[in-house]
Amino acid sequence: MKNSTITPLFILSSMLLIIIIGLTVPNEKFRHSDPEESGPTFTKERHRYFWERYQDPATGLIPANARSRELEFVKNRWLKNYKSNNALLLSNDTWSRRGPFEVGGRTRGLDIDVRNENIIIAGGVSGGMWKSIDNGLTWDRTSLPHQLQSVTCLVQDKRPGKEDNWYYGTGEYWGNSAGIFGDGVYKSTNNGDSWEVLPSTSTSRVHSWDQPFDFCWNIVTNPAAPDSIDEVVVATASMGVLRSFDGGTTWNNVLGSNARALFSDVAVTSEGVYYATLSSDGAVNTKGIFRSEDGVRWTNITPPNFPLNFRRIVIGIAPSDESQVYFLGETPGYGKLTFNSRGDSLWHSLWKYDFQGSSGSVVLGEWEDRSLNLPKPEPTRGQMNSQQGYNLVIKVKPDNPDVLFIGAVAMYRSDSGFKGTDWAWIGGTCPDESCDYFFRYTNHHADVHEIVFSNSNPDILYTGSDGGVHKTLDNMSENVEWISLNNGYFTTQFYTVAIDHGEKLSREIIGGLQDNGTLLSRNTDMVNNEWSNPLRADGFYCKIPDGAPYYYASQNGTWQPKIKIYRIVHDENGNNVTSTRIDPIGGEDFIWNTPFILDPNDNNIMYLAGGKMLWRNNDLSGIPFENNTVDSISINWDSLSHTRIDYINTAPLGERITAVSVSKNPANIVYYGTSRGKLYKLLNANEGNPEPINVTGSNFPIGNISSIAFDPDNADNVVISFSNYNILSIFMTADGGQNWTSISGNLEENRNGTGAGPGVNWVNILKVNGVDVYFAGTTAGLFTTAFLNGDATAWQMEGPDVIGNMVVHMIDARQQDGYVAIGTHGTGVFEGFYKNLPGKPLPVKLSEPLDETMHVKSNVELSWQPISETGFYELEIAKDPNFIDVVYSVSGIADTKHNWINVEQGRIDYYWRVRNSGPGGLSDFSEVWKFTSALKPPKILFPNAGTDQVMTGFTFEWENVEYADQYRIQVAQGFGIMNPFIDTVVSHPYLEVDNFERNKRYVWRLASIEDDNQGEFGDEYHFITRHPASVNDFDITGGINISIEPNPVTDFAYINLTIETTVTGKLMIYDINGRILEIFAEQSFMPGNMSIPIDASKLNSGLYNIVFITNKQKIYKKIQVIK
Known part of the structure; x- marks a missing residue:
């Protein structure tokens, strides 16, 4: 249907609203994620999973700036001076990148250098920024290890002389799988070799989504701006469109500051004409499609018959005829109806706008609704599906305004701009029945987020998708062929990782990934070896039985129930021989990433966290090895009904089992934890229907228990982790759960767990030369310690130049040889043989007060020099140099100074000393210094x-x-x-x-x-x-008069008293220092006159005081003795 529309010119106010990032911006302007927010099933369930994992239990919200704050926290605590920390530097040698080498991860930022097409800049949503100088043959990461690794949009300033300037936005609002947020816009001035955040776009406040650059949808520069202006425009979630005219130093909100639209987009023509979209969930008067010729004054050009409800709308301007603009959006209840594999109804619309000029106060434009021509082939995998805007992009071929490319789950091309049904299915999912097991288009990947054309050849096209970066040399071919450019583009997002615990020195690794299924790497030390793909969709928990030729792996797929567990026999050529589904009939309420564990003493026993209760299979070997079974089974499964947890009224979505682990020695002890901080213990868990023992610590927070680790030699020693922000993260017991102690230590900013400390996703215990080494995988890197000291436990960052601050979701370690695998969400898998225990910390050198300092007052600041190992300090103060009489002792000091406010005055000698508590234990005490109080x-x-x-x-x-x-x-x-x-x-x-x-x-x-x-x-x-x-x-004098005769005196004198009324008093003589030398009289004195003699011959020359004291007064007279 074709509609011609003359759109009245509705000029938005030209007054520029300066965005004040601070307390002046009401927090209600910014929308938080809500666990029940409407969305596609995969998004809603994933959203709930990450909400439960990372929300602050005190607020029910994931702190919006938690990512930037934790990165700054890690940088300041571990990375600021780490080049002088030998332990951190040596840890780089322990770890190496394992891969996968040839698989890329979700890429939303992608562009080609306008001057040199061999230079490609690409960014992963949690893998940071990367650069290739050989057209994708090799890649180098250009984000620093301590920087935010989130990239959601990218642009180059392509004006002559400005080409070295690039910008990227952060924060994936919809469909984020890393559980992290953005914080600001980054800029490069050296052609993408390095990046720095623009200070005006970043804030360190937490607890609220408090600034627009937390979530950036798109970013553009104005190619028509004069050289004196560096114009950058960003489309954000909830705060509309913001513009900077000085390269990001300052910003103005130019469209939708109060709209609260969660979805937006912006595009610009070569002449500097802007188009923008704001979703309908915003304000009534500020939603729809807009046009601006200066980026400041905007006209609402939404066609009158446009659907009332619309979410994300993306923009495609035809470079060869910029009057033609396409708008593609997700429009519930309107447009083209398609379906996904689950049978959910999907609605999308495609509109073409033809700008025809303006006359006075009106803008002339013609609209055409081409929605009904969007793709709907018979296979549901090929039907138009943006997953509610998660993957949605539209681009027009540079040399032909009618050739249109759309990226969604699949990818399409139309030679008529979808004016008819002459579209072609050219990527994402495979279009015919010759699909492989994964239904992927050959050498391409589903979920397309970005499309970029070659600057010199419009037939060459690049895409960014959940599978990384791909390229075609002929986008107009009947059968488009793709080339993967992912070799060395390490941006994959692992949720889980597992190794073979039965074979010493084995390097076999399996892991579950976001949208890349389950990947397997055989024994090899080559980083560029190919990984095979035993299971498709989103890959989750997986296990390698000891020395077995098969694997267990789970996936979150499209068919119900979405969580499925398989036993897979996989041959040396990377092909599945058998794939047998083994999860139990009746299993329900599984969480999005459902944990299961194999008994380390008998790998045929599996424990499965079935949402509300545990399941146990006592003999997995009894399940026949059948191929391509699709149904759940009942063989050898038991539901442990006593483990069922009741829903808690105060929990918004109920309580679920989130972690499970089983002991090695003694065997058959199972712990399981919940999303509400409850922890239970089963004895003889392999038999019958055991009764759980509640071992929840009285000091536990109400948070998400993310992992449980047993000491392999002693099941009484257990460590658990909490993944939420703003709570204490790690606890341990040494008595089988009767008592628990926080060992979060320096992983927290504040001792109560609040502040910028990272969330802890996983803990593990590895024996190294008989010493327990504790591993913590966090939202900001990998940490270890070999010395537990309560809240003064010092954790050391591992591999700062290798692993860096990446989100570590899981750790697996083998006791026989110290082999450890690390699964990160953004840069793949790292591995190492952990052999070097943390060393004993160096002794501390004291600073102030100096030894033998005198006259110290009651509040003294004691200070010492920092040592390179990050840890805590212990201070002792005593009244003797042997510290037998210790009067003050404090441990867990994070700073290099401490105030003591109880110094007893009176020239008292004090002795003090300090020692360090580090990841390797306690240092020797410092020298003993002395100070003396005033x-x-x-x-x-x-x-x-x-x-x-x-x-x-x-x-x-x-x-x-x-x-x-x-x-x-x-x-x-x-x-x-x-x-x-x-x-x-x-x-x-x-x-x-x-x-x-x-x-x-x-x-x-x-x-x-x-x-x-x-x-x-x-x-x-x-x-x-x-x-x-x-x-x-x-x-x-109150009726009393005193005189002394003679005065001065050499031998004898008289004190003459005249008293008017009876009084009781005391007559004395004091020396000049206030000492009483003699009391002459202490009696009741009657009215009258009297004289009292003084023998001055006994006194030395000098001044003395004659003092008469009554109960109401003191009367002084001086007497001078001369010899």
């Missing part, structure tokens, strides 16, 4: 705390402090010493004052000084001065 403050004598009726003229008094040569006194009025009106230093233990105000509250405090080093102030003491009896009451 003088304590003096003891207050007068006025004491709370003293009332203090005279307005009096003397502050305190006890002498040994070694003090001065004292500092501060006095203030009110309730605290903030602005003291007295702040002075004296050399004696008193200070005479007068003229204090009556009936006022005063505060004072003291500090001791030794050799100009002041100690800490003591407590603050308050007192209140005397209340006036009347307005005429100014008698500061």
Whole structure:
């Protein structure tokens, strides 16, 4: 049907909205994944699987920036100075890349250098960025090991003089199988040799999808921009289209900032005219198809009869006639109805737009709906299927606007732009009945994401798909032939990996992959040997029985039940001899990647995590070796009904079994864990219907138990992992599950598990020279330790230049010879014979305070020099150099400094030392250094705390402090010493004052000084001065008068007292240091005059104080003795 439409010019506001990446952007603008989100079955179930694995249990959300934060965390903790860390450098030698060499992984970023067609730049969604300089014969990875390895779109600035500038976006919103997100746009200024994230597009905040560049659908540059402007435009999920005019330094939102459309696309003509699409789940007024001639002001050109519901719409501009533009989208309930292998209804639409110019305020364009001509061959594998937009791309042949290429699960070409039904099936899945076992088009792969044409020959075409990069030399051929360009393009995504445990030195590896089935590599040390393919679809758990000529492997296919397990006999030529389905009849509720395990003592016993309960097969050998069986079986299977777990009301989708393991010594102990952090134990698991024992630790988080590892020599020792973010990740028991201790250690940013630490997918225990080495496969690399020390356990990164920060989904290790295989989700399999135990850490060198430091106050910062091995530190402080009297001890210090706030003052000697706790154990202690605390403050004598009726003229008094040569006194009025009106230093233990105000509250405090080093102030003491009896009451002595005759004196003198009222008091003489030399009288004094003699002949020359003390006052008179 052909419709001619004149589209009114609806100009969106030209005001540019500056995107503020921060708290000013409401988080509700950004949509999080939800486990029940509508989607194709494979997507919905995979989505739930990864949601359960990685969501923060506190929020129910996968932290949007968790990937970038964990990469930064790993870089700062392990990689910042790792070139000086011999242990990390040596670990590079342990590991090597195994492959697969000839198989590529999901590729969304692909382009050809406009200047040199031998240069191809390609990026995997979890395998990073790669470059070929020989047209795909060989590849080099150009992403650094510590960088984000997510690539979802790619563009080169092809203007003359700008060709070295490339950009790629990150974050696969729909169908992501790595459980990781994006964070920003990366830029290269050296033709793809290296990449750096644009700071304006990256944020370190977690817990929310808080910035637009977390998920990027497409990225373009303006080929018509002047040289002074580097114009980059990005189509994002939920925040529409953003534009930068300065190469990514700053950004403006130009379309759909509030639309919240989850799907978008953008394309640009050679003249700088933009087209963009926003899905209908966004705002009513900002959805549909748009056109802009400057990238700022946009016109909605959606045809009036366009479907109301549409998701992802992709754009194809005809290079030879840019007025012709095609739009292909997934439009539920409208367009062409097709079906997938499960029988699900699929709807897609194809529209052609012919721009005819503009006149004043209107844009003229003609629309034609060509949806009904989309492919629907008889085999469902060839019918139009974008998997709800997961794989969807449309491109127009550069020299012919009518030749159109569409990529979906299959790939198609139409010579009439699908004006008729003259399309050809040219890739993805195979179009005839001569298909191989995998239904793949020869030398091509299903799920096409990108199409790129040669710059010099429009008949040459490249594709990026779930199988990597492919090329055809004649895209117009009746039977298009493809060439794989995947040799050395290591981007495959492994979920699982397994090795032969029965044959020493065997290098046989099998593994399950995203959309590449199950791959098998025989014994070889050649990285470029071919891997065979025993099983198709998404490959999952697999096992190699000890020395057996057959394999067990599972797949997630299209037919129900989707999880199927097979026993496969595979010959030396890579062909299946028999393929027998062995999963049990009645199995249901299997999780997307269902675990199963073979008993290490009897490989004919299998335990299967059947969603809500365990299944056991006691004799797999009893299952006949039949070929191509398609039904589940009942032979020797038992459902262990007592293991059935009840659904928990607080769990959004119920609780499921997520991990299972069986012991070696003693045999027949099974542990299984759940998606809600429950752990159970079966004794004599090989017999009958055993009752589970709940061994869930009281300190376990409510998270997803991702793996369980037994000590092969002692089943009481068990390690388990949790994969969720923001919780503690690894726990161990040494008593069969009675008590559990966190050994997450330095894999966590914070000691409670929150922060940027990676999720832990897998743990394993390997005996090396009698020592247990613990492996942890995480979302940011591989880690090991040989020394468990609770939360102070130090983990060491393995192979930083080989494995790097890749997502490690699974580890398998053989005890006989230390052979280890590592399955990563993005760069294939790595292997190594692990023989070198982590060494004993080097001793620590102390820094501050220096040895023999004096005058240390109560809060002291102790510091030491960092050592190259990343670990924890233990600090001890004692009052003796032999550390018999240890007064303070702390372990698990992650920093190279520690504050101790309880240093007792008073010239006390302290001794301190530090040692390191590393992956290889504890270091020797450092040297012992000494520091001495400062003088304590003096003891207050007068006025004491709370003293009332203090005279307005009096003397502050305190006890002498040994070694003090001065004292500092501060006095203030009110309730605290903030602005003291007295702040002075004296050399004696008193200070005479007068003229204090009556009936006022005063505060004072003291500090001791030794050799100009002041100690800490003591407590603050308050007192209140005397209340006036009347307005005429100014008698500061309270009716008591004292005089001394003679004064100065050489031998004898008299103290003359005049007392107006009876008073009880004490008359004394003090020396200048505040010591009482003699008490002359202590009695009740009657009114009148009296004289008391003083024998000064016994005193040395100097000043002394005569003091008369009553219960209300002190009266001082100085007397000078001269000899």
